[in-house]
Amino acid sequence: MAESARPKIDVMSDEVTDVNPYSRLMALKKMGTVKNYEEIRLYTVLIVGVGGVGSVAAEMLTRCGIGKLIMFDYDKVELANMNRLFFQPHQAGMSKVEAASKTLSFINPDVVFETHNMDITKLENFNTLIDRIVKGGLGNKAVDLVLSCVDNFEARMAINTACNEVNQVWFESGVSENAVSGHIQLIDPGRTACFACAPPLIVASKVDEKTLKKEGVCAASLPTTIGIIAGFLVQNSLKYLLKFAPVTEYLGYDAMSDFFPTFPVKPNPQCDDSNCVRRQQEYQAKEAAKPKIEAVPEEVPEIIHEDNEWGISLVDEYVPDSEEIELAPGVKLQYTKDAQPAEENAKDFVQDTDQSLEDLMKQMKSL
Template sequence: MHNRYSRQQLFSPIGEKGQQLLQQKHVLIIGVGALGSASAEALVRAGIGKLTIIDRDYVEWSNLQRQQLYTEQDAQEKVPKVIAAKKRLQSINSELEINALILDASTEELQGLLKGVDLMIDATDNFDIRFMMNDIAQKYQIPWIYGSCVGSYGATYTIVPGITPCLHCLLKMMPNTGMTCDTVGIISPAVQIVAAYQVTEAFKILVGDEKARRKTYLTFDAWQNQHYEINVEKMRKEDCPSCGKNPTYPYLSYENQTKSEILCGRDAVQIRPPKPIQYNLGQLAVQLRPYGEIQKNLYLLSLQTPNYRFVIFQDGRVVIHGIQNIQEAKSIYHRLLG
């Protein structure tokens, strides 16, 4: 019919056989913001067989600086990201199947979407979902690729159940800076670097080139010209509750998930983290000051913005006043607190 994949097939690690394999594969991407946009476009151009994309948000003007699938019209009309993404992706490659789902990823919903999925790609903005993905990957033996970026910093790691340490094994190594794109910003090159690594690893897994798979946890700071690779092969733990000999998949249980509820009669949503977080309210006040008026005492911090009031208690519990939509409240929560 045409030779749209000819240059990719000339690359010998893929070749004609690898291209045929790609066209039989199903990839699930959770989140189609910056990382998800870049990864989805690369995979669609490469000719994978089926792509499922999940996101709970809509396109905003601040997305356009780095989220390559969206236009000014999408932002003006507040189009859900997965809808705008699917339209753009199908205009790039009409040959493949794209399943676009507007939803807030939960344990039940994700487990119901796994039939035929060969690989998952992390393009989320919070560790709640990442650890949920990690346990799902281990339970159903599906490889997945972690990725994150903020400022000029990025990190990525490829997880293959039964072979590599999982994200839970690496838990103590994971940074807990509290930084988010909404508090410290982000530059587009950091996104593109992480996505390039993620998609390359995806190709290796999908065509079955296990020898080429990167075995390290990779981090970089593009602005500071820094690049590190950490050998994590010996970090796999036999007693890991997610991937060890007797797994319990703790992040699939209700008690380990972020809880949210509408507070009756108060026009507010309360969000509680899975475990208490002892915030330094002084540091938090500095971090959030650009967003509105701050008030603080020994027990809580209040942030007043033009649209809502954000009250953070020292144990990590948050009440967002002026809102009754749980998904919108969770989106605000993760934007400001990571």
């Protein structure tokens, strides 16, 4: 384990706010987009997997001025990783967490970095993961968010088990083997589905995922897709931490059709993870204990008219020229162009007459 120190973060000094290049992010506060942006320095994020998506997400959070980053990974940097972002050829042979920590500390030395070069799927290392989730935050508090950026089912299940056990909110993310699609998913134990609630196809089909890995080939290697998914992940992490906008529960991306599916994911009451079921029961009990707010029907004032001796009433006689055309869900044309030719429209305003032009001019002069 390695950890770098940095100055006290309670108050941002004038030097930080005025001179530090990262203070440019304070423009978000000045514009009213994120009113409490400086609070980002008080939060701790734990990232498991600093490969394609994880390393880019770590860099984004570092540039955003996160208070502390805890990184777990057990792989080394290889030349095959150079088709991704972040890592550099001279780092080949270094552990990914060591390489990431050195690079990120140059980008923003104001962040505290803690690294663990270990496989979390092993029992002795799994306990370390639990400990750092519970005590790894600034001030020895629990971390504020966990990001899963791993590339295998076994590691995702280990993170899922740990977060369900300690009731920790986390984001699961991934990029497909063909490198042109990916997703992020918020997992709030008890409120949303956990990773075990709906096992992926590879598990249902009982295929050993280790057989899918190819020697010397780096899957999910398009830097474009990696950057997009990492951006979605960090953007929603910021929204969750700073609470300046709704957080998506699931957001997908398909580059082949530019399709971005998003929808809520409900938990499975028959989930195989007993801690998930327990968190669901706790959440339901908490919701049931909330005071019920009955909707009060809006009172419509009675309209009283004076005596209407002549029986005059207002009637809406507007008839649209054509039916409204829906271009996309929720998008309609404000008006449609009249399909009638201009020549036919002119007939409504010009009348045929047997009078000569001279007679018409005389009538005009007499008006």
